[in-house]
Amino acid sequence: MSILDELATRLPADCIQTDEEVVASYGQDRAIFEGAGTASVLVMPRTTEEVVATVEAANAADVPIVPRGAGTGLTGAANASDGCVMLSLHRMNQILEIDTTNRTATVQPGVINIDLKKAVADVGLFYPPDPASFDMSSIGGNVSTNAGGLCCVKYGVTRDYVIALEVVLASGEVMRTGRQTIKSTTGFDLTGLFVGSEGLLGIITEVTVKLVPAPPPPSTAVAYFDELPDAGEAIVDIFQQGHEPSLMEIMDQASLRQVEAVYKMDIDTSAACLILIQTAGDRASERIAEISQLCTKHGASFVYHVDDPHEGDMLIEVRRKTWPAFETLGKALLPEDVAVPRQHLPALLAGIVDIGERHNVALPTIGHAGDGNMHPLLVFDGNDPDETSRVKKAFAEIVRLAISLGGTIAGEHGVGTLKREFVNEELDPIQLSTMLEFKKLLDPKGRLNPGKKLT
Ligand SMILES: Cc1cc2nc3c(=O)[nH]c(=O)nc-3n(C[C@H](O)[C@H](O)[C@H](O)COP(=O)(O)OP(=O)(O)OC[C@H]3O[C@@H](n4cnc5c(N)ncnc54)[C@H](O)[C@@H]3O)c2cc1C
Numbered sequence: 338m339s340i341l342d343e344l345a346t347r348l349p350a351d352c353i354q355t356d357e358e359v360v361a362s363y364g365q366d367r368a369i370f371e372g373a374g375t376a377s378v379l380v381m382p383r384t385t386e387e388v389v390a391t392v393e394a395a396n397a398a399d400v401p402i403v404p405r406g407a408g409t410g411l412t413g414a415a416n417a418s419d420g421c422v423m424l425s426l427h428r429m430n431q432i433l434e435i436d437t438t439n440r441t442a443t444v445q446p447g448v449i450n451i452d453l454k455k456a457v458a459d460v461g462l463f464y465p466p467d468p469a470s471f472d473m474s475s476i477g478g479n480v481s482t483n484a485g486g487l488c489c490v491k492y493g494v495t496r497d498y499v500i501a502l503e504v505v506l507a508s509g510e511v512m513r514t515g516r517q518t519i520k521s522t523t524g525f526d527l528t529g530l531f532v533g534s535e536g537l538l539g540i541i542t543e544v545t546v547k548l549v550p551a552p553p554p555p556s557t558a559v560a561y562f563d564e565l566p567d568a569g570e571a572i573v574d575i576f577q578q579g580h581e582p583s584l585m586e587i588m589d590q591a592s593l594r595q596v597e598a599v600y601k602m603d604i605d606t607s608a609a610c611l612i613l614i615q616t617a618g619d620r621a622s623e624r625i626a627e628i629s630q631l632c633t634k635h636g637a638s639f640v641y642h643v644d645d646p647h648e649g650d651m652l653i654e655v656r657r658k659t660w661p662a663f664e665t666l667g668k669a670l671l672p673e674d675v676a677v678p679r680q681h682l683p684a685l686l687a688g689i690v691d692i693g694e695r696h697n698v699a700l701p702t703i704g705h706a707g708d709g710n711m712h713p714l715l716v717f718d719g720n721d722p723d724e725t726s727r728v729k730k731a732f733a734e735i736v737r738l739a740i741s742l743g744g745t746i747a748g749e750h751g752v753g754t755l756k757r758e759f760v761n762e763e764l765d766p767i768q769l770s771t772m773l774e775f776k777k778l779l780d781p782k783g784r785l786n787p788g789k790k791l792t
Pocket residue numbers: 366367403404405406407408409410411414415426446467468469470473474475476477478479480481482483484485486487534535536537539540541542660749750751786
């Protein structure tokens with residue numbers, strides 16, 4: 338039987354969508370240059386049983402399945418493969434339980450990050466992972482990409498919060514991984530295996546995350562530097578002196594100029610860069626003052642710090658405005674996502690400037706300075722083949738620069754199709770073949786999200 342017949346015998350009609358335009362609109366994420374194939378059908382389950390039925394139908398018809406959360410990914414990881422079932426989890430959007438005693442929440446994968454944050458805030462708790470897409474990306478997508486964000490420097494990434502999963506395997510079996518207790522040492526960490534697996538190992542149908550008490554409002558500092566290396570040294574020193582900022586972001590001059598041009602925020606556009614820092618919790622106010630002094634010591638041209646949370650929010654807004662400011666240019670935007678050990682941040686930043694100049698491409702850079710995770714943004718005319726080719730060369734050179742500095746090709750956005758060709762340059766052959774063995778064990782026919790990440 339065809340895949341449509343197989344699905345129709347197992348699922349309610351309103352779970353199945355075949356309208357070509359609608360199916361196509363679910364078959365592409367936000368990675369504008371990563372081509373997507375043509376899915377044969379879109380399935381929108383509401384329950385784990387309906388996900389199982391979809392997997393069984395795809396197995397019977399021998400077609401691939403591409404899981405999708407909210408489609409905000411930046412690497413093509415949720416793009417359709419030809420003939421696949423596009424499996425969108427967006428209707429599985431219920432918060433199932435918030436347990437204030439054990440400080441956990443159990444949710445379906447389609448819950449949007451901000452909805453979980455708000456629901457737990459109502460009971461005085463905090464779910465830290467905060468990708469900048471937190472108002473549109475799903476928890477299932479965040480888990481599958483191991484999403485990061487602005488506050489990872491203190492609180493860690495999505496991986497650090499996922500304690501249990503329900504997963505529908507390629508066989509159609511339903512597996513529960515992990516624990517509901519605060520600790521457990523039984524067995525291997527299968528939960529961790531699925532975090533960041535980009536839909537290659539199974540379809541996540543339930544997620545239990547741990548929560549922390551809501552932190553008090555942060556104190557905030559901004560520091561302008563006239564020289565990028567000085568900023569790099571200040572960042573390293575802040576950590577060497579034992580500080581633990583809850584946010585530490587950097588914006589280079591090109592980013593500052595674009596935000597100022599669009600939003601007129603009284604930014605010093607002559608500075609080489611701006612560092613934005615927050616501290617939260619114990620001695621936050623004293624610590625932000627100490628961090629400010631360190632910035633001054635390392636040559637900051639202007640430093641300002643506040644304890645008022647609203648004023649702090651306004652200062653951080655400069656960073657949040659960067660992407661929208663570049664969007665106003667109406668050009669193609671290709672965000673890079675590489676990370677290096679903190680001490681190599683100055684070399685990474687200098688190297689990015691050099692790559693931009695050599696290839697004559699605009700390369701404004703923002704990033705999570707405290708994590709060594711930079712997002713150089715390639716801004717270009719996607720209709721100009723010469724410029725596009727220079728951009729692709731610059732993109733590859735940044736990736737290889739990060740590897741040469743002991744870093745990673747994909748700090749938080751994942752690999753998808755965008756960076757698949759570089760994976761074997763970062764992972765040694767033993768790691769890579771071990772990962773491929775896991776894939777073969779869990780998905781022997783290679784039906785789950787083929788052509789992404791490793792395969
Ligand atoms: C403006 C903007 C800002 C961003 N900022 C950040 C940032 O600060 N930090 C960051 O880390 N990312 C960021 N991103 C990237 C993106 O939002 C994240 O990668 C996010 O985690 C993707 O979630 P999603 O629900 O959109 O997943 P999708 O894009 O739909 O899918 C991502 C991957 O997860 C898989 N998947 C989704 N759901 C499931 C499931 N239930 N089971 C199995 N596999 C599944 C898909 O197959 C795909 O491989 C940003 C994106 C945008 C557009």
